[in-house]
Amino acid sequence: MLEIQIQRIRNEIYECALACNRKMEEIKIIAVTKTHPISLIKEVLENDIDFIAESRVQDAEEKIPKLVGLYEEFHFIGQLQSNKINRLLELRPTLIHSVDNFTTAKTISNFSKKRDIVQDILIEVNTSGEASKIGIKPSECSELIKRVKDLENVKIKGLMTIGAFVEDDEVIRKCFITLRELFEKEKTKNKSTVEMKYLSMGMSSDFKLAIQEGSNMLRLGSILFGERNHHKSR
Helix, strand or coil: CHHHHHHHHHHHHHHHHHHCCCCHHHCEEEEECCCCCHHHHHHHHCCCCCEEEECCHHHHHHHHHHHCCCCCEEEECCCCCHHHHHHHHCCCCCEEEEECCHHHHHHHHHHHHHHCCCEEEEEEECCCCCCCCCCECHHHHHHHHHHHCCCCCEEEEEEECCCCCCCCHHHHHHHHHHHHHHHHHHHHHCCCCCCCCEEECCCCCCHHHHHHCCCCEEEECHHHHCCCCCCCCC
């Protein structure tokens, strides 16, 4: 059943990408494993899903060691407290999606320097203006990138956002358009100093809109694992 569900999602992504004159191969599917048991995560990984994400450091600490060798990339997508950054880095995340202030970026850089690594990050932007979401204001994004790009042991790889939690597709689309326009602006402006590679936007309920607006990194949870009685995950 899970195998059929994953294939159906892949087909939907393929058809949506094709309609936008895009290639499916350029779109990463990130399986958001929040709240789900190891057994189910392993089953998803066995069906050609190579990238996983968690939004709480303590949950990642519990799961990631049990999944080593089964995934290609581990992403962190949740709000990151400074006192948990070193613990997160011990898990060797490929990408941290949720950096929205200079202090967090600097702390990541400092701990990364001690480990002799360079940590890839995304800048999270609150494009909906909803108070319930973290993320820097769109108008402040450029200044934050300007400061963070000079840090020695972090590397900005793109931008991330969460669409508005509403039923109106056009309101959600506007969030994605805002991020894409910021992405293209910063990509042009910082061409020689910042590699703007990833546009992380789109979840289970709005991934088709995100693909239409240029996303190349989808964060999918319930559509892969089944519904859960929790708040919308990243």
